[in-house]
Amino acid sequence: MPQGKPITPSRYNPGLKEPRAVTYHGYSDIPITSVTEETTMVFRTGGWRSSRPQYQDKIPPCTIACPAGENIGQSMVHVAAGRYDEAVDILRRDNPLIAVTGRVCFHPCEGECNRTVMEGPVGIQAVERFLGDMGLEQPFRMDAADTGKRVAAVGSGPAGISFAYQALRAGMKAVVFEREDVPGGILATGIPEYRLPKHILFDEIRLLEDAGLDLRLGTEVGKDVSLDDILKGFDGVFIGAGFHSSATLDLPGMDAPDVHFGLDFLYRVNAQRPPKVGRRTVVVGGGNTAMDVARSALRLGSHVTVVYRRTREMMPAIKEEVDEALDEGVRISYLLAPVEIVRTGNKVTGVRCQKMNLAEPDESGRRRPVPVPDSHQVIDCDTVVFAIGEKADLSFLPDGSTIDESGAVSGADGRLIPGLLAGGDLTTARKTVAHAIGSGKRAFLAIQAYVNGKDWEDAARMTLTARNSVGLYDLLADRPHSQAIAGPEDINLDHFERARPNAEKANAIDALLHGFQEVRRTLSRSAASGEADRCFNCGVCNMCLKCFAFCPDSAIRVSEDGTYLEIDYNYCKGCGICVEECPRGAMTMVWEEK
Amino acid sequence: MPARRHDYGLGGKVVKKLLTGNYAVAEAVVLSRPDVVSVYPITPQTSIVEKLSEYCASGHLASELLLVESEHSALASLVGASTAGGRAFTATSSHGLAYMHEMLHWTVGARLPIVLVNVNRAMGPGWNIWADQTDSISQRDVGWLQLYVSSNQEALDTVIQAFRIAEILSLPTMIVMEAFVLSHTAEPVEVPDPSAVEAFLPPRQPQYALDTENPRFFGALVTPEYYMEHRYLVHKHHVDALDVIASVGAEFGEKFGRPYGLVEPYRVEDADVILLTMGTMASTAQITVDQFRDSGRKVGLVRLRAFRPFPVELFRNMFRGLPKLAVLDRNVSYGHRGALAMETMSALYNHAGMPAVFPFTAGLGGRDVSPATIAKAFDYALEHDSPEGEVIWLDLKK
Numbered sequence: 001m002p003q004g005k006p007i008t009p010s011r012y013n014p015g016l017k018e019p020r021a022v023t024y025h026g027y028s029d030i031p032i033t034s035v036t037e038e039t040t041m042v043f044r045t046g047g048w049r050s051s052r053p054q055y056q057d058k059i060p061p062c063t064i065a066c067p068a069g070e071n072i073g074q075s076m077v078h079v080a081a082g083r084y085d086e087a088v089d090i091l092r093r094d095n096p097l098i099a100v101t102g103r104v105c106f107h108p109c110e111g112e113c114n115r116t117v118m119e120g121p122v123g124i125q126a127v128e129r130f131l132g133d134m135g136l137e138q139p140f141r142m143d144a145a146d147t148g149k150r151v152a153a154v155g156s157g158p159a160g161i162s163f164a165y166q167a168l169r170a171g172m173k174a175v176v177f178e179r180e181d182v183p184g185g186i187l188a189t190g191i192p193e194y195r196l197p198k199h200i201l202f203d204e205i206r207l208l209e210d211a212g213l214d215l216r217l218g219t220e221v222g223k224d225v226s227l228d229d230i231l232k233g234f235d236g237v238f239i240g241a242g243f244h245s246s247a248t249l250d251l252p253g254m255d256a257p258d259v260h261f262g263l264d265f266l267y268r269v270n271a272q273r274p275p276k277v278g279r280r281t282v283v284v285g286g287g288n289t290a291m292d293v294a295r296s297a298l299r300l301g302s303h304v305t306v307v308y309r310r311t312r313e314m315m316p317a318i319k320e321e322v323d324e325a326l327d328e329g330v331r332i333s334y335l336l337a338p339v340e341i342v343r344t345g346n347k348v349t350g351v352r353c354q355k356m357n358l359a360e361p362d363e364s365g366r367r368r369p370v371p372v373p374d375s376h377q378v379i380d381c382d383t384v385v386f387a388i389g390e391k392a393d394l395s396f397l398p399d400g401s402t403i404d405e406s407g408a409v410s411g412a413d414g415r416l417i418p419g420l421l422a423g424g425d426l427t428t429a430r431k432t433v434a435h436a437i438g439s440g441k442r443a444f445l446a447i448q449a450y451v452n453g454k455d456w457e458d459a460a461r462m463t464l465t466a467r468n469s470v471g472l473y474d475l476l477a478d479r480p481h482s483q484a485i486a487g488p489e490d491i492n493l494d495h496f497e498r499a500r501p502n503a504e505k506a507n508a509i510d511a512l513l514h515g516f517q518e519v520r521r522t523l524s525r526s527a528a529s530g531e532a533d534r535c536f537n538c539g540v541c542n543m544c545l546k547c548f549a550f551c552p553d554s555a556i557r558v559s560e561d562g563t564y565l566e567i568d569y570n571y572c573k574g575c576g577i578c579v580e581e582c583p584r585g586a587m588t589m590v591w592e593e594k
Numbered sequence: 595m596p597a598r599r600h601d602y603g604l605g606g607k608v609v610k611k612l613l614t615g616n617y618a619v620a621e622a623v624v625l626s627r628p629d630v631v632s633v634y635p636i637t638p639q640t641s642i643v644e645k646l647s648e649y650c651a652s653g654h655l656a657s658e659l660l661l662v663e664s665e666h667s668a669l670a671s672l673v674g675a676s677t678a679g680g681r682a683f684t685a686t687s688s689h690g691l692a693y694m695h696e697m698l699h700w701t702v703g704a705r706l707p708i709v710l711v712n713v714n715r716a717m718g719p720g721w722n723i724w725a726d727q728t729d730s731i732s733q734r735d736v737g738w739l740q741l742y743v744s745s746n747q748e749a750l751d752t753v754i755q756a757f758r759i760a761e762i763l764s765l766p767t768m769i770v771m772e773a774f775v776l777s778h779t780a781e782p783v784e785v786p787d788p789s790a791v792e793a794f795l796p797p798r799q800p801q802y803a804l805d806t807e808n809p810r811f812f813g814a815l816v817t818p819e820y821y822m823e824h825r826y827l828v829h830k831h832h833v834d835a836l837d838v839i840a841s842v843g844a845e846f847g848e849k850f851g852r853p854y855g856l857v858e859p860y861r862v863e864d865a866d867v868i869l870l871t872m873g874t875m876a877s878t879a880q881i882t883v884d885q886f887r888d889s890g891r892k893v894g895l896v897r898l899r900a901f902r903p904f905p906v907e908l909f910r911n912m913f914r915g916l917p918k919l920a921v922l923d924r925n926v927s928y929g930h931r932g933a934l935a936m937e938t939m940s941a942l943y944n945h946a947g948m949p950a951v952f953p954f955t956a957g958l959g960g961r962d963v964s965p966a967t968i969a970k971a972f973d974y975a976l977e978h979d980s981p982e983g984e985v986i987w988l989d990l991k992k
Contacts, residue, residue: 024823026823027823027826027827027830030820030823030824032764033705033764033812033824034812034824035802036811040809040814
C-alpha cells in the first residue's frame with residue numbers, strides 16, 4: 001500500500017500555492033470577522049506532527065492457531081462481502097481439503113477467536129464447511145509454470161495429499177501411492193460417514209485429480225513398488241503413511257471373536273462390511289476413535305457404554321464429539337479400566353473393570369490413573385472394542401531406519417537419506433487432520449528448498465521452522481504488516497453490536513433411526529454471512545472506512561479504485577484518532593524520524 | 595377558546611390567542627422560519643423547545659431540530675448552522691446560559707446573527723427557578739444585544755424583530771423575559787399573519803457562508819496586528835444598533851400596529867422622581883405611579899427595553915434636569931450595586947444637570963415585587979436627598 005506519496009492535485013487541493021500575505025489599513029477595510037479569502041490548503045499542517053499513523057495489518061489469532069496455516073482472517077473479509085470464490089481460494093492456498101476440515105477439525109481457531117469476549121467465538125469451522133461445500137463446484141486455481149520436477153507421497157491421507165497439492169501449486173508433478181482402493185487415508189477408513197460422508201471426501205480429491213494430482217490407488221509401497229524405485233524416480237519423497245494399526249492390550253479373555261480393535265472396527269464400518277455387534281457393547285478408550293466406534297456401534301443397533309480410565313475433562317476426543325455421543329445415548333463411565341474379558345466359552349458376557357484414582361502427571365502431562373485396590377466390577381456386554389491407541393506400519397523402510405523430529409529418515413548406517421521426509425501423524429505432536437495438512441506443507445517447503453539446491457541437512461530442518469501459512473504471507477507481501485498477533489486489546493468494541501451466533505449445535509438425534517446420515521448441517525448462505533459479519537477481521541483492514549470518517553483533518557482518502565486508503569501526510573497532524581478508532585487494530589502510530 | 599380574527603387593514607389575518615410567554619415565543623419562532631433550532635431543556639424555558647419539537651414533528655415548523663446533550667452544544671451547534679448561512683434559534687435560562695458562556699463570546703467574534711430567548715432565572719445554589727436578572731446581566735460584556743420584555747405580546751413581537759436586527763448588524767441577539775411571571779402566565783396575544791411576517795423578515799442573506807464550492811476558513815488566528823480592529827467593529831456596531839433597534843421597532847409598528855423603541859416612558863412629564871427599571875417590574879410600577887399621581891405626588895417611570903446596546907446619550911437627554919432617578923435592579927453586582935444602576939450612573943457621570951441616583955435591588959430569586967415594594971422606592975427617593983450606601987435592598991428580611 002503506497003504510503004506518503006504525493007497526493008495528486010484535485011478540487012480539494014488545486015496544486016498547493018504559497019500563502020499570499022494580505023494587509024489591511026484598519027477597521028475600515030478588514031472583513032467583519034476572521035475569515036480567509038481563499039482555501040487554506042497552502043498551509044501544510046502535517047509539518048506539526050511528532051508521530052504519524054500508518055496502515056499496518058496484524059495477524060489474526062485464528063490464523064496463527066490454525067495448524068494447517070489457513071489465512072482465516074483474510075478469508076472472512078471476503079465471506080462477509082459475499083465473495084465466496086475468493087474466500088475459497090484463500091483458504092485453499094494452505095488447505096486442499098476444506099470441506100473435510102469444515103466437518104472434522106477440532107477448530108483451535110475458535111479457541112483463540114477474539115469475538116469470544118462478546119457472544120462467543122465466530123463459527124469459523126461452520127463457515128469453512130459452507131465454503132468447502134460451495135468449493136466442490138470450484139476448480140483449484142493452479143498458476144505456476146512447470147518446473148520439470150517430480151515428487152511422490154506415500155499415503156493419500158491428509159498429510160500426503162497436502163504435500164502433493166503444494167507441489168502441484170509450485171509447478172511440480174506429484175504422484176501419490178495409496179495401498180487402499182480408496183483415497184483419503186484415515187479420512188476414508190477411520191472417520192465414519194455421519195461425521196464425514198465419503199462422497200464429500202472423494203469429490204474434493206477428484207477436484208485435485210482434475211488439477212493434476214496423479215493418484216495410484218491399490219499400490220502398496222514395499223509390495224507393489226519399492227521405496228528405492230520411488231527414491232530414484234522422484235526428486236523428493238514424503239512418507240504420510242499414518243497410523244492404521246490398533247494398539248493392543250494383553251488381558252485375560254482377549255482372544256474372543258467379539259473383541260475388536262478401534263481402527264479395524266471402523267475400517268470395516270467404512271467399507272460397508274460392519275462387524276456384528278450384539279445388544280450391549282463396551283468401548284474402551286477416550287479419544288476420537290473411541291467416540292467414532294461408540295457412535296457407530298449405536299447406529300448398528302447396540303447399547304453402548306464407554307469405559308475411560310481418566311475423567312471427562314481429560315478425554316482427548318474433540319469436545320463436540322463427546323457431547324454428541326452423550327446426546328445420542330452413549331453412556332460413559334469414568335475412572336474405570338478393564339482387567340479381564342469375562343466369557344462363557346467363546347462368547348463375551350462382560351468386562352471386569354477396576355476403579356482408578358488420579359495421581360501425579362505422567363509423560364503426557366496428564367495425571368496418571370492408578371488402580372483402587374479391591375474395586376472390581378463387571379459391566380455386562382456381549383461385544384468389546386478397544387480404542388486405546390494406534391501404531392504405524394513402516395515395514396517398507398529399510399531395516400534399522402530411524403526418523404528424527406524433523407521427519408528426516410536415516411538408514412541403518414545412521415546417514416540421512418536425502419530427499420526423504422516423513423510427516424503427518426508419524427511426526428506431529430498432536431495427531432489431527434489439521435496438523436497433518438500443516439506437516440505435509442512444511443515438508444514440501446523443505447523438499448522444494450532441497451530441489452532448488454539447499455543442502456539436505458539444512459533443508460530437512462525447515463519442517464521445524466517453516467511457516468505454517470504460505471497464504472498469509474503471500475497476501476501480506478504487498479501490504480504493510482507486522483508480525484504482531486491481534487489480541488482483544490487491539491479491537492475497539494465500541495464499533496460492534498451484539499449479534500446472535502448462527503452456528504448452532506447439532507440437534508440430538510435418534511441414532512438408530514438416523515443411521516449414518518450426517519448429524520450436522522451446512523450453514524445457509526445467510527447464516528454464513530451472519531457469522532462472517534460477527535468476525536472482527538482482527539488486524540486486517542477490510543475497508544470499513546472508519547478512519548476516513550473520523551479523521552478531523554480530512555487527511556485520509558480512498559483510492560480511485562476504492563481498494564485501499566492513503567493518508568495525506570501534508571495535512572495529517574498525527575492526532576492518532578484513526579488508530580484509536582480502527583475497530584480491528586489494523587493501524588499503528590510511529591514516531592516521526594527527524 | 596375560539597380565536598378571534600380581525601384584519602389590520604394592511605392585509606393578512608391576525609389570530610388572537612391566550613398564550614403563555616413560552617408559547618408566544620414558540621409562535622414567533624415558527625413565523626420567523628429558522629433553518630435550525632437546537633434543543634436542550636431547562637426550567638423554565640423548556641416548554642419553548644418542547645413546543646418547537648412538536649411543531650417540527652408535525653411539519654408545522656420546517657426547521658432542522660438538533661437535540662444536543664448540553665447548552666454549550668446547543669449554541670456550538672448553532673455556530674455551525676449559522677456559519678453555513680442558516681437562520682438559527684435556541685432558548686435557555688440561568689445555568690444553561692452560564693454553560694454556554696464560552697460560545698456566547700464565540701458567536702460575537704464570529705458575527706453570527708443567532709437569536710436566543712433567555713428566561714431570566716436565578717443562579718444557584720440555593721437552587722432557585724424563579725425570576726431574577728443575574729443570568730443575563732452576568733453576560734452583559736460578551737457583546738450580545740439584549741432586549742428585555744415585559745409582556746408576552748412584546749416577547750412574541752421582539753423575537754421577530756430580533757432576527758431582523760441581528761441579521762442587519764451581524765450581531766447575536768438575546769430576548770430576555772422573566773421566569774413564570776411571563777414564561778408560564780397566559781395573556782391574550784395577537785399572533786401576526788405569516789405572510790406579513792415574511793414580508794417584514796425576508797430570508798437571511800449572509801455575507802459569508804460555509805460553501806464547499808468556495809472554501810474558506812472561519813475563526814482562524816488573528817494576531818495583535820488586527821484583533822483590536824475586529825473588536826472595535828463590534829463596539830461601533832453596538833453603537834449603530836441603537837438606531838437599528840429603534841427603526842426596526844418603528845417599522846414593526848407601521849406593519850403590525852405595535853411600535854417599539856429603546857425605552858418606554860410612562861407619565862414622566864414634570865416628575866420629581868423617575869423610576870428606571872426593566873422587565874415586568876415596570877408594568878407593576880405603572881400601578882404605583884398611578885397611585886402616587888392620584889395622591890398628588892409627581893412620579894414617573896421609564897422602562898428600559900434595550901440593555902445592550904446601552905442608550906447612554908438617550909439617557910443623558912432624558913434625565914437632564916431631573917431631580918431624582920430611582921433605579922430598580924433585579925440583580926446585584928456583589929459589593930457594589932445593581933448593573934442597571936451602575937451603567938446608568940456611568941452614563942450620566944461627567945455631564946452637567948444629572949439627577950441624584952438612588953440604586954435599589956429587589957426581587958432576587960423570584961421574590962415578589964409588588965406595588966407596595968415600588969412604593970417603598972418612591973418614598974425613599976422622595977424623602978432623601980441621596981441614598982445611604984451604595985445600594986438599598988428592598989423587602990430584605992433581617
